[in-house]
Amino acid sequence: MTSAAMPRISQIIAAEIGAAASQVNAAVELLDGGATVPFVARYRKEVTGGLDDTQLRKLEERLSYLRELESRRAAILESINGQGKMTEALAGSIAKAVTKAELEDIYLPYKPKRRTKAMIAREAGLQGLVDAILADRSADPLALAAGFLTEGFADAKAATEGARDILAEGLAEDAALLGRLRDHMRKVGRLTAKVVAGKEAEGAKFSDYFAHDEAFSGAPSHRVLAMLRGRNEEILSVDLEIDAEAKRGESPAERACGAALGAAGQGAGDRWLRDAAAWAWRVKLKTSLSLDLMGELREAAEAEAIRVFARNLKDLLLAAPAGGKATMGLDPGIRTGVKVAVVDATGKLLAHDTVYPFQPKNDPRGAQVAIAKLIGSHGVKLIAIGNGTASRETEKMVSDLLDLLPAGEAKPVKVVVSEAGASVYSASELAAREFPELDVSIRGAVSIARRLQDPLAELVKIEPKSIGVGQYQHDVDQHRLARQLDAVVEDAVNAVGVDLNTASAPLLARVSGVGSGLAESIVAHRDANGPFQTRRELLKVARLGPKAFEQAAGFLRITGGKEPLDASSVHPEAYDLARKIVSACGRDIRSLMADGAPLKALNPASFVDEKFGLPTVRDILGELEKPGRDPRPSFKTATFTEGVNEIKDLKPGMVLEGTVTNVAAFGAFVDVGVHQDGLVHVSQLADRFIKDPHEVVKAGDVVQVRVTEVDVPRKRIALTMRKDGGASAASARQERGAERPKGPAPKARMEAAPKVETSSNAFADALKAKFGR
Incomplete structure (x- = not known):
C-alpha cells in the first residue's frame, strides 16, 4: 500500500467511527508503533482526542480491510498497465471503488483467465x-x-x-x-x-x-x-x-x-x-x-x-465476582458421582473428594456428611454447583444439608453456575501443569469453584468459543471469530485490572503488552523472588523491556506494596502528576486514597501541563478518589424454584427466577434450572417495543420470567418477561386457533414437588457433631 492512500483511509474510517481524520491518524501511528488498544484508550486520550476502546477496535478492523483493499487496488493498476490497456476512465473507476467486490468487478475483463x-x-x-x-x-x-x-x-x-x-x-x-x-x-x-x-x-x-x-x-x-x-x-x-x-x-x-x-x-x-x-x-x-x-x-x-457472541462474552467476563472467599465447587454426576473441590480465598486447592448421592450407589447421607465435614474444616462460604447433568438433584441435596446446619450457624451461599468450558479447561495442558496428580473431573470442580469467585480470572483459561455464549460458532469464520473474541477478552481483563502477585499466567497473558511468553516469565520471577513490591520491579523480569512495561504497568496492581499508587490504575509515567495533586490537598497519599473527599474541591484544569491534558488529570482524580475500583457489578444470584428440576416439571403460567445465559438478535436464553434454557423472544422482553435484546438484558443477569409454552419432545421452552404475562403471545396463538394451555397454581405444584429424603434427628445430630457442636 502506498503512503498516498492513507489520507483516503483516514477519511473513510473517521466517517465510520464518528471522529476526525487527525484522530484516526494519531491512533494508527500508535497502533503501528506497537501500542495496544487498551493502552491507547486508557493512557493516550490526549493524543487520539479521547477515542474509546470500541472506536479503536472498529478502527483497527477497518484499517486492516482498507489496507488490503489499497494493496489490491495497486496490484490491479500494475496488472492493467502491464497489459497496456489502461485508460483515463478505467483509472478513474478503479480509484473510486470502495469495496473489494466492486474492485474485482472492474478488473474482471482484464484478469488472466482460463480458456473459455x-x-x-x-x-x-x-x-x-x-x-x-x-x-x-x-x-x-x-x-x-x-x-x-x-x-x-x-x-x-x-x-x-x-x-x-x-x-x-x-x-x-x-x-x-x-x-x-x-x-x-x-x-x-x-x-x-x-x-x-x-x-x-x-x-x-x-x-x-x-x-x-x-x-x-x-x-x-x-x-x-x-x-x-x-x-x-x-x-x-x-x-x-x-x-x-x-x-x-x-x-x-x-x-x-x-x-x-x-x-x-x-x-x-x-x-x-x-x-x-x-x-x-x-x-x-x-x-x-x-x-x-x-x-x-x-x-x-x-x-x-x-x-x-462477542457482546455476550464481554458481559459474562465482566459478570459480578462473588469475591475472595473459601469456596466449594461441585461438578455433578450420577453414575460417576459428584466431584467436590474446596479452594481458599485465592483459589488455591485445599481439599477434594467424590461423593455418590445418586444411583447406583445411592448414598445421599454419606455424601452430605462428607460435604458437611469439608464445609466445617475449611470455613466454606460459597458453594458453586455446575449446571450440567444432575445439577438440580445436587442442589436439592445441598439445600437439605444446609437446612440441617445448627441454628445461628452462618450458612454457605449456594449458587448454580455455568460449567460450559470447564471440561475443556480440565483436560488442557494448563490444568495438567497446575494439577498433575488430579483426576480430570476434579479439575473441573476446581474450575467451577474459581469461576464463582472471579469469573474473569478463571474463564480466561478457556478458549473463548468454548464458554458457551454464542450460536453457530462452529459455522463462522474461525480466524475472524478467534480474533474478535480475543480482543474482547483483552479489553475485559484490562478494564478490570490484574493483581500482579496473585494472577495466573493465562490471566497475565491477556494484559496489554504482555503475552504468554512474558506472562510465564513474570510468574517464574515471582516464584523465585517472592511477591513484587513495586511495579518498577517488573523491569527485572527476563525479556520484559521498557516498551512492554509502558504498555502493561498501568493495568497491573500491587496491593500493600511500597508505592501506594501501584494499587491504582494511575500509570507510572504520571506518578509525579498524581503526587502534585496529592500535595495540593495537603494530605498523605495513603490517607487521601482512603478518603478522597478533599479531591472534589480541586480544579482539574489547574494541573494540566505540556505532557498531560485534562482527560488524564480527570482520570487521576477519579482513581485517587476510588483507587483500583472494580467496574463489575455487585454479586447477585438466581434462586431456582423447588420441585422444578426437569423440563417436564414446567407448566404454562409458572413464575420462575433464572439467569440469562445467552442473548441473541431474536431474544434471550434463560436458565431456570431444568437443564434446558428457555427462550424469551424479543417481543416478550418488555411491555414496549425492543429492537435489540441487549437494551433490556445481558448475559449473567438474574431475571423473573413466566412460562408461556413447553414443548417437551423438541425441548423448547417459551418464556415471557412482560408484565401482562405474555398476553400478546397468547392472543396470537388463539388467533391461529391454538388453545392456551392451562396448569395448576404454582403454589400447588410446589407443595406437591417431590422431596429428596435427607435424615432423621439422629443424622442431624451427627452432622452437628462434624462441626464440633
Missing part, C-alpha cells in the same frame, strides 16, 4: 459476426452467420451460439451492469429453503425451514446460519429466487441485460440480442451473482453472529 468458449469463438473470427449483428439489427443473425463459418463452427446455428458466448462474456464483465443487477437482486430476492425429500425425520430440528420463504434483504443472521447449516447437513436445499413470477424474457434482470446490448428495437437482430441477453442472465449471470450474494449474506450473518 468465448475465447475459442473469437479465435474462430466470430467477433466479426457479433459486430455485424450489432451493426444491422434488421438482418437475420442466422443469415449473417453464413459468412463466418469455420472449422468448429460449421453451421449457422453453431456460429450464432459462439457469438452468443462472446456477448454473454461481455455482459459478465460489465461492472456497471453487474452493480445494477446486484442491487436489484438484493431488493427483490427471496431466500427459500425446502426439506430434501426423505430427510423429514432425520432433520426434525430444522422443521421450521422445511417450507421457508422470506425477503433476502431482511433475513436475520440466526435464520440464515440455521438454513446454511441445514444445507451443509444435506437436510435442506437453499436457494435465492429472483423475479420468480416473471415470464421468461420479461424479468427486470433480463431486460437490464438486453438494455446493456442496446436491444430496444423490433428487428430480427434486436430480438436475437434480447434472447441472447436472457440466456446470459439465466445461464451465467444469475448463477454467479447468486453465489456472490449468498456469500455476502453469509459473511454478514457471520459478522452479526460474531458480534453477538
Whole structure:
C-alpha cells in the first residue's frame, strides 16, 4: 500500500467511527508503533482526542480491510498497465471503488483467465459476426452467420451460439451492469429453503425451514446460519429466487441485460440480442451473482453472529465476582458421582473428594456428611454447583444439608453456575501443569469453584468459543471469530485490572503488552523472588523491556506494596502528576486514597501541563478518589424454584427466577434450572417495543420470567418477561386457533414437588457433631 492512500483511509474510517481524520491518524501511528488498544484508550486520550476502546477496535478492523483493499487496488493498476490497456476512465473507476467486490468487478475483463468458449469463438473470427449483428439489427443473425463459418463452427446455428458466448462474456464483465443487477437482486430476492425429500425425520430440528420463504434483504443472521447449516447437513436445499413470477424474457434482470446490448428495437437482430441477453442472465449471470450474494449474506450473518457472541462474552467476563472467599465447587454426576473441590480465598486447592448421592450407589447421607465435614474444616462460604447433568438433584441435596446446619450457624451461599468450558479447561495442558496428580473431573470442580469467585480470572483459561455464549460458532469464520473474541477478552481483563502477585499466567497473558511468553516469565520471577513490591520491579523480569512495561504497568496492581499508587490504575509515567495533586490537598497519599473527599474541591484544569491534558488529570482524580475500583457489578444470584428440576416439571403460567445465559438478535436464553434454557423472544422482553435484546438484558443477569409454552419432545421452552404475562403471545396463538394451555397454581405444584429424603434427628445430630457442636 502506498503512503498516498492513507489520507483516503483516514477519511473513510473517521466517517465510520464518528471522529476526525487527525484522530484516526494519531491512533494508527500508535497502533503501528506497537501500542495496544487498551493502552491507547486508557493512557493516550490526549493524543487520539479521547477515542474509546470500541472506536479503536472498529478502527483497527477497518484499517486492516482498507489496507488490503489499497494493496489490491495497486496490484490491479500494475496488472492493467502491464497489459497496456489502461485508460483515463478505467483509472478513474478503479480509484473510486470502495469495496473489494466492486474492485474485482472492474478488473474482471482484464484478469488472466482460463480458456473459455468465448475465447475459442473469437479465435474462430466470430467477433466479426457479433459486430455485424450489432451493426444491422434488421438482418437475420442466422443469415449473417453464413459468412463466418469455420472449422468448429460449421453451421449457422453453431456460429450464432459462439457469438452468443462472446456477448454473454461481455455482459459478465460489465461492472456497471453487474452493480445494477446486484442491487436489484438484493431488493427483490427471496431466500427459500425446502426439506430434501426423505430427510423429514432425520432433520426434525430444522422443521421450521422445511417450507421457508422470506425477503433476502431482511433475513436475520440466526435464520440464515440455521438454513446454511441445514444445507451443509444435506437436510435442506437453499436457494435465492429472483423475479420468480416473471415470464421468461420479461424479468427486470433480463431486460437490464438486453438494455446493456442496446436491444430496444423490433428487428430480427434486436430480438436475437434480447434472447441472447436472457440466456446470459439465466445461464451465467444469475448463477454467479447468486453465489456472490449468498456469500455476502453469509459473511454478514457471520459478522452479526460474531458480534453477538462477542457482546455476550464481554458481559459474562465482566459478570459480578462473588469475591475472595473459601469456596466449594461441585461438578455433578450420577453414575460417576459428584466431584467436590474446596479452594481458599485465592483459589488455591485445599481439599477434594467424590461423593455418590445418586444411583447406583445411592448414598445421599454419606455424601452430605462428607460435604458437611469439608464445609466445617475449611470455613466454606460459597458453594458453586455446575449446571450440567444432575445439577438440580445436587442442589436439592445441598439445600437439605444446609437446612440441617445448627441454628445461628452462618450458612454457605449456594449458587448454580455455568460449567460450559470447564471440561475443556480440565483436560488442557494448563490444568495438567497446575494439577498433575488430579483426576480430570476434579479439575473441573476446581474450575467451577474459581469461576464463582472471579469469573474473569478463571474463564480466561478457556478458549473463548468454548464458554458457551454464542450460536453457530462452529459455522463462522474461525480466524475472524478467534480474533474478535480475543480482543474482547483483552479489553475485559484490562478494564478490570490484574493483581500482579496473585494472577495466573493465562490471566497475565491477556494484559496489554504482555503475552504468554512474558506472562510465564513474570510468574517464574515471582516464584523465585517472592511477591513484587513495586511495579518498577517488573523491569527485572527476563525479556520484559521498557516498551512492554509502558504498555502493561498501568493495568497491573500491587496491593500493600511500597508505592501506594501501584494499587491504582494511575500509570507510572504520571506518578509525579498524581503526587502534585496529592500535595495540593495537603494530605498523605495513603490517607487521601482512603478518603478522597478533599479531591472534589480541586480544579482539574489547574494541573494540566505540556505532557498531560485534562482527560488524564480527570482520570487521576477519579482513581485517587476510588483507587483500583472494580467496574463489575455487585454479586447477585438466581434462586431456582423447588420441585422444578426437569423440563417436564414446567407448566404454562409458572413464575420462575433464572439467569440469562445467552442473548441473541431474536431474544434471550434463560436458565431456570431444568437443564434446558428457555427462550424469551424479543417481543416478550418488555411491555414496549425492543429492537435489540441487549437494551433490556445481558448475559449473567438474574431475571423473573413466566412460562408461556413447553414443548417437551423438541425441548423448547417459551418464556415471557412482560408484565401482562405474555398476553400478546397468547392472543396470537388463539388467533391461529391454538388453545392456551392451562396448569395448576404454582403454589400447588410446589407443595406437591417431590422431596429428596435427607435424615432423621439422629443424622442431624451427627452432622452437628462434624462441626464440633
